[in-house]
Ligand SMILES: Nc1nc2c(ncn2[C@@H]2O[C@H](COP(=O)(O)OP(=O)(O)OP(=O)(O)O)[C@@H](O)[C@H]2O)c(=O)[nH]1
């Protein structure tokens with residue numbers, strides 16, 4: 399085998415002559431045994447995909463809520479360790495699109511299907527396995543998949559076993575098992591299986607990087623998460639957040655964001671009586687952003703009405719969809 403950098407005419411000629419060529423050979427061979435690849439998480443809304451991404455990363459990258467359709471973007475988490483690099487992707491829950499925003503969310507899922515080295519197909523263990531099987535089959539995965547029966551902290555062991563047997567008979571399934579993303583149950587086994595199943599290859603990202611999204615994106619997402627937790631009914635689904643300004647000052651980070659809604663009545667609900675609700679939203683979101691970036695934050699929020707923004711290509715693009 400010829401190593402271009404260790405040969406007598408290679409760029410490391412002097413280095414090799416001094417005996418360091420052996421080390422380079424070892425580093426080269428080690429890099430050949432590196433495992434790396436894209437592991438994408440799919441499932442119905444509320445299955446626990448974002449909770450799992452956060453659990454595997456040991457860091458909150460994706461927002462979570464007990465309401466459905468929280469995630470709207472693909473969110474990558476890059477986990478680099480001894481001899482491996484896994485690029486996880488959290489994706490929006492799979493639904494039948496009802497407006498353009500939904501279509502864009504489902505395009506994100508399609509793209510993620512096409513570049514996955516391994517898929518994690520996740521279901522809420524209390525949900526109907528037949529329905530989930532239909533959905534998983536409809537993805538027409540080219541990669542193999544691990545089926546994760548999530549929320550096993552809430553399901554009797556016999557039911558998990560029955561679901562495991564059901565899914566292990568399916569063509570797309572390499573292995574099925576119960577996990578709890580929330581309680582970190584079986585996540586170590588999941589990581590072991592992921593690394594075993596990944597292809598050998600070079601890392602795709604610098605080992606220091608944890609995600610490919612800018613901090614500004616996460617600030618917007620943390621504000622959106624508060625909308626999901628503080629408001630009921632249609633408000634979270636008719637809103638989005640656009641971070642207009644993100645400036646690092648000497649002692650704090652200054653963030654100015656617009657909350658976009660579809661109707662004047664929704665603006666009124668978001669503001670609340672005497673601005674009480676928007677104040678609460680601002681305070682809670684600011685605390686979360688401060689915890690995320692580890693700096694003091696000055697957060698300013700404005701509510702704007704953009705009728706039918708969810709069906710408007712230009713607006714959707716402006717808001718990052
Ligand atoms: N009991 C229990 N609850 C869980 C578990 N995993 C997630 N949850 C809860 O399920 C709800 C939905 O979790 P998410 O992670 O937002 O679900 P998702 O699949 O990302 O949902 P979408 O983004 O809407 O597609 C949240 O209330 C979580 O706390 C689990 O293992 N056990």
Ligand SMILES: [Mg+2]
Nearest residue numbers: 447448468469
């Ligand atoms: Mg999610």
